Amino acid sequence: MTVFGKLExxxxxxxxxxxxxxVFSGRPHHISNITPEKIQGCALHEGDWGTEGSVIYWDYVHDGKAKVAKEKIEALDEVNKSITFKVIEGDLLQEYKNFKIVVQATPKGEGSLVHWIMEYEKLKEDVPEPNTLLQFAVELSKDIDTHLSAQA
Known part of the structure; x- marks a missing residue:
């Protein structure tokens, strides 16, 4: 078993x-209004919304437990509609030494394809793969889509 991993x-x-x-790059603080059962809050700690280097603090519920994450926006790619977050504090770092999340939206037919990547380094070999967190991201995408589609 390896301590480095990647899920997509x-x-x-x-x-x-x-x-x-x-929504993810410039208005992540609206996500708690879209799906309050998953995201309880999103606050800007440093920088400006939608800029690289900004630090965002998330309150969320994962696996039935209230959790927090402080993430730095490492990269924004307007052309490829991609944003990269690096977890710098919070619950995930109790089990993972490093955790990076990339979300990218690509036009596809009438809609889009959202691609999630989670790259991580476990603190110990027996730490489980973050499969439930990836499923959380998939469900979050569907909730945001439902909200955005209702507004169209």
Missing amino acids: ADVEIKAPAETFYE
């Missing part, structure tokens, strides 16, 4: 890639 998942959505990307 794709989610087809109806919303345009540009709109989905805009």
Whole structure:
């Protein structure tokens, strides 16, 4: 078993890639209004919304437990509609030495394809793969899509 890992998942959505990307890059604080059962809050700690180097603090519920994460926006790619978050504090770092999340929205037919990547380094070999967190991200994408599609 290895301590380094990478999980990926794709989610087809109806919303345009540009709109989905805009929510994560420039308006992540709106996600708690879209799906309050998953995301209780999102606050800006440093920088400005939608800029590289900004630090965002998330309150969320994962596996039935209230958790927190402080993430730094490492990269924003307007052309490819991709955003990279690096976890710098919070519950995930109790089991993982490093944790990076990439979300990308690509136009596909009438809607988009959202691609999630989670790259991590476990603190110990017996730490489980973050499969339930990847499923959380997939469900979050569907909730955001439902909200965005209802507004269209």
